[in-house]
Amino acid sequence: MKTFSRLFNRRFLLVTALGLAAFAATAQDFRIGFVNTDRIFREANLAKAAQTKLEQEFSRREKEVQNLAAQLKTASEKFERESPTLPDAQRVTRQRQLVEQDRDFQRKQREFQEDLNLRKNEELQSVLERANRVIKQVAEAEKYDLVIQEAVYINPKHDITDKVLSGLNGSK
Template sequence: MKSLSRPSLWALVSALALAAPAFAQEFRVGFVNTDRIFREANSARAAQSKLEQEFSRREKELNDMGTSLKGMSEKFEREAPTLSESQRQQRQKQLIDQDREFQRKRREFQEDLNARKNEELQQVLERANRVVKQVAEQEKYDLILQEAVYINPKHDITEKVIKALNAAK
């Protein structure tokens, strides 16, 4: 193996030192904050509004059921000392059954809401990713990150993506 002479080594180091800034200027990195897109993009707000409309009736029913159950429980606590043992047991069993039904309905509601929310957010994310790709291609970015421990704000292109997403139909 041929070793480099001192002048050749210096020439190589000098060439690399001169080339490094040129390479660094050509490689463009951007960052997109997906949480911010989910909060600020019109499509994300529309999805949230759609979910609120879709689930508001069930949520109201659950809230009414919870309020009714609480009222019945308080009434039972007040009347329990004056009830016979069999009446107390019967009302307590009714309260337990109604609470169990309430918990089941609340759990089903939460599962349905989470499933629909995930569907809607997935659609928003897919649209956002298409817009990110368009921005990256138009502005000649080499790499776009969606998660990072730290990012210099000068690399954050979230605002551009939100504007493009809001402008697109």
């Protein structure tokens, strides 16, 4: 029985050693790349153009919301100064007007923010789709087995973000 056990242990060790050697050989051929999506959104010409487009598209509405905020602040400060001398009926009327003005401001600000976020997501999605096509091209050309975009830690030698940015900025 001891002979069988020794023979089994030797075979097990041999099979394990061969398996580890095969895994090591395969692991050397396995190429991983990493793309920093935040850098793509900050540095790609396409992303910068999208940001400029959004700023132009929403600048008028943003100014309107800022003007409403300034008007509300001015009206509120005026009310605070004058309220001690106002008759009760007039004070109540002005308070209602301020509440209504504030409600209108809050609604317009919320609508502006929702519209801006929606358009921003649309533009970022377009940039991401283009980036993913370039990532796929780089991965196929350089024979990467896996490309990831989110990681807790990545060794900088696996970062292919610069290659993707070059591909994005070079393509029309």
